[in-house]
Amino acid sequence: MSPRTKEQNEEIRLLRVKQIMQAAAEVYLEQGITMEMRDVATRANLGYGTVYHYYKNKHALLDDLLWQAFHDARQTTEEAFGAPQPPGQQLRRYGTVLLRQWFHDRSVYILYKMIWENFQQVPGGRFQKLYDQFQIELYHPLVSAIRQLGAQEPEKRANLLLGSMIGCAGLWIHHGHEEPDTGDIADSLVRSIETKGC
Incomplete structure (x- = not known):
């Protein structure tokens, strides 16, 4: 051999x-x-x-896991917001694709959840650089699309959208349910921004 x-x-x-x-x-x-x-x-x-x-050690593993998740999420974000479409369609595509990604790649879901929890479980500002990159490359494009939609307080709307998606996905992920209709979830959440956000 x-x-x-x-x-x-x-x-x-x-x-x-x-x-x-x-x-x-x-x-x-x-x-x-x-x-x-x-x-x-x-x-x-x-x-x-x-x-x-x-x-x-587990910290080195977690570092690698979260940075790889960040790169995967960045690609999803670029694909969703890079296409020349009206902002509402971009947001629906973003929500649908990101939710689907979370169901197929738990590490990307973990990244968003940990960011949302401000890395409470991780001591000492270990992920400050990751947090900063997340804000620039993943959060700001979302805020920008919501702003283009004409919504007031776009940061607040972005927080509500992501928080709702994280909570919704968590229900399915933690209880082992089959993947839900991600398009329907995204449409419902974006519709609430369109109707109440202005």
């Missing part, structure tokens, strides 16, 4: 990292910051040493 190529090793590494991060997201949703690396290894069906080979 010939040794693996560099490309094969990289493919295995990426697969393991994805496997570990997916397991970490599931464990974090159950246990919060008290999660243990041993639980992540068990959930990922990997050896304890394998997980430690990739991440020296």
